[in-house]
Amino acid sequence: MAYDMVIRGAQLRGSPHLTDIGIAEGRIAAVAPGLVTDSAQVIDATGRLVVPGFVDSHFHIGKSFYGRDTHRYDYQQAACEPTDVGERYRRHFRSAMGDLEVYHENVVPLVRQWAWKEAYTPENVADRICDALSLGLANGVVACRMFVDVDSFARLTEFEGALEARRRFGGLMQLQICAFPQEGLDADPQTVALMGQAMEAGADVVGGLPHVEWTDDLCRRHADVCFELAERYDAPLHFLCDDVASPMSRTLEYVAAKTIQTRRYGRVASSHNGALSTYPDPHAVKVINLIRDAEMNISCNSQVNLLGILTRVHEMVDHGINVSVGQDDLDNFYYPFGREDPLEWAWSIAHAGHFAYPRGIEQVFDMLTVNGARTLGLTGYGLDVGCRADLVVLDCAHPREAIQFQADRLHVITNGQRVAGTKRERWLAEPAHLRS
Numbered sequence: 420m421a422y423d424m425v426i427r428g429a430q431l432r433g434s435p436h437l438t439d440i441g442i443a444e445g446r447i448a449a450v451a452p453g454l455v456t457d458s459a460q461v462i463d464a465t466g467r468l469v470v471p472g473f474v475d476s477h478f479h480i481g482k483s484f485y486g487r488d489t490h491r492y493d494y495q496q497a498a499c500e501p502t503d504v505g506e507r508y509r510r511h512f513r514s515a516m517g518d519l520e521v522y523h524e525n526v527v528p529l530v531r532q533w534a535w536k537e538a539y540t541p542e543n544v545a546d547r548i549c550d551a552l553s554l555g556l557a558n559g560v561v562a563c564r565m566f567v568d569v570d571s572f573a574r575l576t577e578f579e580g581a582l583e584a585r586r587r588f589g590g591l592m593q594l595q596i597c598a599f600p601q602e603g604l605d606a607d608p609q610t611v612a613l614m615g616q617a618m619e620a621g622a623d624v625v626g627g628l629p630h631v632e633w634t635d636d637l638c639r640r641h642a643d644v645c646f647e648l649a650e651r652y653d654a655p656l657h658f659l660c661d662d663v664a665s666p667m668s669r670t671l672e673y674v675a676a677k678t679i680q681t682r683r684y685g686r687v688a689s690s691h692n693g694a695l696s697t698y699p700d701p702h703a704v705k706v707i708n709l710i711r712d713a714e715m716n717i718s719c720n721s722q723v724n725l726l727g728i729l730t731r732v733h734e735m736v737d738h739g740i741n742v743s744v745g746q747d748d749l750d751n752f753y754y755p756f757g758r759e760d761p762l763e764w765a766w767s768i769a770h771a772g773h774f775a776y777p778r779g780i781e782q783v784f785d786m787l788t789v790n791g792a793r794t795l796g797l798t799g800y801g802l803d804v805g806c807r808a809d810l811v812v813l814d815c816a817h818p819r820e821a822i823q824f825q826a827d828r829l830h831v832i833t834n835g836q837r838v839a840g841t842k843r844e845r846w847l848a849e850p851a852h853l854r855s
Contacts, residue, residue: 424442424460424835426810438450439453470813473761474563474788477747533572558758598626599659624654627645629660649686656688662691662727664693669694672706688715696728696729696731745764760825762787765822789801808835
């Protein structure tokens with residue numbers, strides 16, 4: 420058979436032998452040693468680890484690199500303006516105004532977010548998203564679920580920017596757009612209609628943030644509305660549940676029960692879920708079993724969650740729940756760092772989630788790859804014959820080394836084409852005691 424590309428001498432996870440991978444017409448055509456390479460482009464892996472491309476299951480990508488434009492808006496002044504805009508800011512944070520420390524630590528960042536979102540342009544959003552996708556592609560990310568705010572502040576501007584970014588990068592990566600109600604539904608009544616418009620215009624996933632509503636009944640109504648939208652557009656759902664250190668926040672269990680009631684098995688995901696760590700153990704086990712029975716997908720954003728509260732990742736993995744990881748935030752008002760680098764996420768979840776042992780390391784690598792693909796519902800993902808040729812050649816031989824040394828992505832291949840690669844140089848001065 421004629422191949423367009425052959426990766427020679429690849430080390431696959433768990434395999435005792437090296438093999439070749441033949442690629443033709445953007446697909447894996449053969450996985451076997453000694454493939455004929457006449458007229459094929461050859462990448463000599465020489466025993467290096469080859470894995471299917473990494474998947475980011477949760478990225479608020481439209482907020483990335485917000486600091487570039489902070490000079491464009493006077494956020495403090497915006498909160499005080501005697502206009503409809505100023506009144507909307509005051510309505511959102513009125514309950515916190517009596518506590519100056521709470522105001523400065525929690526309200527001012529929100530004012531910055533709201534004011535900045537009103538200054539969006541689709542072109543600016545698209546450019547920032549593409550910069551973030553470029554980072555990810557160079558780090559081996561081949562698929563991403565992109566969360567974009569749809570609300571009365573951003574309206575559809577962030578969504579329109581994401582559509583343009585998907586047009587630019589869609590040939591290189593599999594990109595899903597999640598219409599996300601960052602400000603709530605009852606708390607921001609214009610959002611429901613805007614989410615419907617986004618789904619009509621090409622969004623792939625219905626997002627939800629039920630725990631931000633004012634009462635438990637409104638939290639449940641938020642989730643119900645999201646399920647109704649998903650039913651209308653035959654779309655998957657991705658919630659952010661209970662991102663608070665409070666045992667009183669219980670939206671995750673409601674979403675899991677609703678998933679079972681509506682029989683949307685495997686099509687509902689939830690990120691963060693930090694309150695689960697604060698529940699009494701018997702109740703936490705009950706909720707975890709409910710998540711498993713609902714076949715929900717759980718996304719953990721280990722770096723950002725460590726600044727707040729990390730959910731019971733290991734317990735969910737032990738119960739057979741599909742757990743993946745994602746960037747969450749990158750250089751914005753919630754998180755000042757981030758490189759869209761899955762090996763960075765792997766390092767943090769291996770430590771914080773207590774996976775730093777042989778089987779745990781393999782579980783972490785599943786979170787970066789097959790578990791993320793399952794969360795996004797990707798078809799044709801993996802290293803089997805017939806799968807999309809979306810691969811990464813890492814400068815190491817084992818997943819442990821990849822995490823330990825944050826291995827270079829020597830070759831990133833999407834749709835059978837080499838699209839990125841990194842090779843760092845290191846040098847050392849000769850130790851003085853060895854000099855003659």
